[in-house]
Amino acid sequence: MKEQITPEIFQDMVTLAALELSQAEAEYLRQQLNNQLTAIGELERIPLDEATPVTSHGVPYTEQISQALRADEWITDPSAPDILSQAPETENGYIVVPDIPHTELS
Numbered sequence: 001m002k003e004q005i006t007p008e009i010f011q012d013m014v015t016l017a018a019l020e021l022s023q024a025e026a027e028y029l030r031q032q033l034n035n036q037l038t039a040i041g042e043l044e045r046i047p048l049d050e051a052t053p054v055t056s057h058g059v060p061y062t063e064q065i066s067q068a069l070r071a072d073e074w075i076t077d078p079s080a081p082d083i084l085s086q087a088p089e090t091e092n093g094y095i096v097v098p099d100i101p102h103t104e105l106s
Contacts, residue, residue: 003034004034004037005030005033005034005037007027007030010026010029010030010033011026014026016105080093
């Protein structure tokens with residue numbers, strides 16, 4: 001199987017992710033990604049019976065064997081005031097964080 005992630009495509013991905021990688025690190029990661037894509041391709045070629053249901057984890061959980069979903073319940077954490085007291089700045093029960101400078105991508 002030919003490499004799906006070329007050095008040029010990988011460099012574009014590194015640039016988009018704003019990563020700083022040495023040439024050796026970049027080549028290692030590119031090879032690992034290509035190895036993973038090769039493994040996925042091999043798994044896709046395994047013939048399966050059309051009647052086999054698709055699941056994400058191998059165990060189909062049907063309504064008949066699954067427990068009913070529990071209702072969401074709001075429970076206040078008793079240590080919240082202690083946690084907030086450690087923050088440098090709070091406002092109305094929230095931690096205030098400074099603006100994070102960013103660069104617009106073109």
